[in-house]
Amino acid sequence: MKTIRILPKKKGEEEGGVHLPLPPDAGRGGVSMMSLASGIQLLFSDYSLHETTRMEYASFPAVFGFGFCLSGEILNQPGGFKAADAIGPDQSAVFHFTGESMKEVVARRRVIRLNIMMEPEKVEAFLGNELQMAIPSLHKLLRHPYRAFDSLTPAMKAALLQLASCPYEGRIRSLFMEGKALELMACKLDQLHSRKGPAPPEPGLKTGEIDRIHYAGELLIADLENPITLSEAARQAGMCRSRFHYCFREVYGMTPFHFLRHQRLEAAGRFLCEGKLNVTQAACAVGYASVSHFTKAFRQHTGCLPGQYRKKEPAP
Template sequence: MHQAPDILSLARKAPVMFNELELLQYREQQIPGSVQYTIHRYRRQSQFEVDDMGMLVYHRVEKNSKENYLELRFCISGNTYCRQKEIECDNCRFSLSNSCEQKSPSVDVLSFLFSPTHLSQFINGGKMKSMPDEIVHFRHASSFSKTLTLCGKTRTVLEALLNHNYSGSMENIFLNAQMQMLLLYSLECMIGEKEEMAFTCKFLANESDREKIEKAREILLQHIGEPITIKELSRKVAINECYLKKGFKELYGTTVFDFYQSQRMEHARYLLYEKGLSVTEVSMMLGYSSISHFSTAFKKHTGIKPCELLLR
């Protein structure tokens, strides 16, 4: 199963421990016959540097179409949030936001999940002529995640979604319209980036070879607890080791080994902190020959020893 990277960690360029963040607002809603969306608004600490970014996640399960979905994720920093927004403090009510003492800088993480049923309304029945057609039809062969540059149009829509005053049926109509615009702009952005894409590794111009690299990434995620060598991985995706290493580096900006280690250590962090497993249990689950080797790898990635995490 495709596991898209955490957009907040990508935007920060470092792993995020969610106990570092204070949740100011959480909202989840399923618009009837439309999109499921969530908004997490966190207080931004002064040392917490985050880039604005978007991500398109295409998830396709060949043998179970019910699990297919298209998701848009966004991370926006620099907004401010009134802690009394739900009851409207006087300064905000009368647009005197500069005088509001309840304002806090925020980091907003938004997710919009589109189901195949919802996207089917946009299918025109003709031949698929472009990548967006394949995505909307769920005909693109493999799952993938694609980071997106936020254009001015996308920023305007996101700002409207975060600050509108609609309620009831009017709110659903407004949200539905804005989310469709987000989908349109995100697909436009993806097309533009693809047209401008020039690969250093010439073989990546071949879509089937790119899909082999994407499949290699998925296999790595599936083998978090079962160490796999470059040779084994290259055989599984039917591409030579040199092409695999060079192609992976170009597509994902990191080496196969560094990506694999990063994912393993993030999984270890989850097992230790969220699941409460012991260092010994996690070390064994991830296939380490000794606790000391695991501890060294964990500290190199996170900056702390596994036992120190358990004390937090």
């Protein structure tokens, strides 16, 4: 598997930001980093890889922030976390990382993603006491390593699409990016407030449980056409069903059901892009007995019909 290292910004590059293009043999597009006067740091990714690739971010600081993923398939493991989380399309997150590095395994599909980050000690001063009172759990999240996932709202999607198609350059681009970042922060904070915030951090999983969940994940995708049942996966992981579901969500960032559905539809997308199978064959290959059910699920997952997928897959 190819590895790409994303290095930190050099001194003097912070004001206007820096764009780090992918090597031509790895893919198209790249990663943009920008530090704003407010203390906010932006990490905006818009790229397509030629193959599944390992991305390593060196000297990644301890940060609190918000993540927004419009498209892409990423297995993310920041420093300080033993387990990796699956990050996928239409997903938002709040996080607190304490490590000095971040590693990801990124699939071939186009990635459009924004991380908005601040140093933890600056967050409370930036957000203000009133906001801390409105979202009490936000104060707790600043004290512990934590990740919590949710969906993208329509407003978040609109802002991300505008970022991805920003027509400006130079200082005007910086102003535009900052404005959209603040808009996304407001959307995410409103989401946290309306749901009364994410739950306080729970005790971490034991190493043995993490290994068993990874084993169960491998079992679930070993045969996408005829996968084992979730009950059987829990049994083979040596857990009761409720504990299995809790641990699975902690490790992968989604339920076992959504993990399996996600893997099926991603595999079908690869088959269709490579031209190996037609729509009916792709549906059968990933375990869908009904082409109509497959078509509906695929459209919800990718935003287009299976027959249009190859043509409509966006390019940077």
